[in-house]
Amino acid sequence: xxxxxxxxxxxxxxxxxxxxxxxxxxxxxxxxxxxxxxxxxxxxxxxxxxxxxxxxxxxxxxxxxxxxxxxxxxxxxxxxxxxxxxxxxxxxxxxxxxxxxxxxxxxxxxxxxxxxxxxxxxxxxxxxxxxxxxxxxxxxxxxxxxxxxxxxxxxxxxxxxxxxxxxxxxxxxxxxxxxxxxxxxxxxxxxxxxxxxxxxxxxxxxxxxxxxxxxxxxxxxxxxxxxxxxxxxxxxxxxxxxxxxxxxxxxxxxxxxxxxxxxxxxxxxxxxxxxxxxxxxxxxxxxxxxxxxxxxxxxxxxxxxxxxxxxxxxxxxxxxxxxxxxxxxxxxxxxxxxxxxxxxxxxxxxxxxxxxxxxx
Numbered sequence: 640x641x642x643x644x645x646x647x648x649x650x651x652x653x654x655x656x657x658x659x660x661x662x663x664x665x666x667x668x669x670x671x672x673x674x675x676x677x678x679x680x681x682x683x684x685x686x687x688x689x690x691x692x693x694x695x696x697x698x699x700x701x702x703x704x705x706x707x708x709x710x711x712x713x714x715x716x717x718x719x720x721x722x723x724x725x726x727x728x729x730x731x732x733x734x735x736x737x738x739x740x741x742x743x744x745x746x747x748x749x750x751x752x753x754x755x756x757x758x759x760x761x762x763x764x765x766x767x768x769x770x771x772x773x774x775x776x777x778x779x780x781x782x783x784x785x786x787x788x789x790x791x792x793x794x795x796x797x798x799x800x801x802x803x804x805x806x807x808x809x810x811x812x813x814x815x816x817x818x819x820x821x822x823x824x825x826x827x828x829x830x831x832x833x834x835x836x837x838x839x840x841x842x843x844x845x846x847x848x849x850x851x852x853x854x855x856x857x858x859x860x861x862x863x864x865x866x867x868x869x870x871x872x873x874x875x876x877x878x879x880x881x882x883x884x885x886x887x888x889x890x891x892x893x894x895x896x897x898x899x900x901x902x903x904x905x906x907x908x909x910x911x912x913x914x915x916x917x918x919x920x921x922x923x924x925x926x927x928x929x930x931x932x933x934x935x936x937x938x939x940x941x942x943x944x945x946x947x948x949x950x951x952x953x954x955x956x957x958x959x960x961x962x963x964x965x966x967x968x969x970x971x972x973x974x975x976x977x978x979x980x981x982x983x984x985x986x987x988x989x990x991x992x993x994x995x996x997x998x999x
Contacts, residue, residue, distance in 0.1 A: 914943030
């Protein structure tokens, strides 16, 4: 977005952000004419700068006869300086049970935006690849990790219930990138999996599909459980979903698909949790000479760039990585400033693609 804006507008947007953080404008923005006088630039430049701030969620959209409200919190660096003063550069830790090289491309994009946004606030950002954090007994290793790094706050990605509870019991500021477990009740940012699953079920049912295969990853994440619950609780005549385990071992997954298709004859559509599972399904369908979407329909509840290289275009749900990260960082800022913040759930945009066909 910034690259398409005039450099002067970007500079004015930066100056306005600094003004928000220092409290120069309290609550609301002056009108465009006053801003033109304050910054000695043209009105179009001011409008372009305001558009940038509106798009990133720092100010409200214009409303007739009402001033724009300022939404940008005090800088994350200031929040950390207040809550956790330290001589060294303050930092945020990203704890992942998935190695960076195996992360979904959407999460890799988020990491890029997180690092850039935190660095703009003068903060360090460190990624910790800890596969054991998904296990049942991570306490000792978590203690050593936390003491060694002393981050002002943490982002937990694909963390087990035990890991989330460990952070909760010790009152360590953290946000779950994903869905938190009921026992931890940590603030989290995740896709609204219930609404997404219901939308996918409605879409398939109205297309005439009744026997559905739900591809379940090995990791027992809360988001996966919510999808399964909503799909199996979907009340519609003839609706018959079946869960199919998707292993990291492709041969095992093929065996599971074979077993599901033989025991549940008449499966006409598959729903995947992740975009990369679509590739496995396409390979399996090809071995059986099943056409997409003529004989089998496919829909992915998440988007990955690899889907853009497949034909036919796959029906999928996509979230805006940059907007998600801005929301995540605002949540961290609020958490560190007040030790309290609410969870947020994202409604992804549905791309119907061409991989779902109507059944007679």
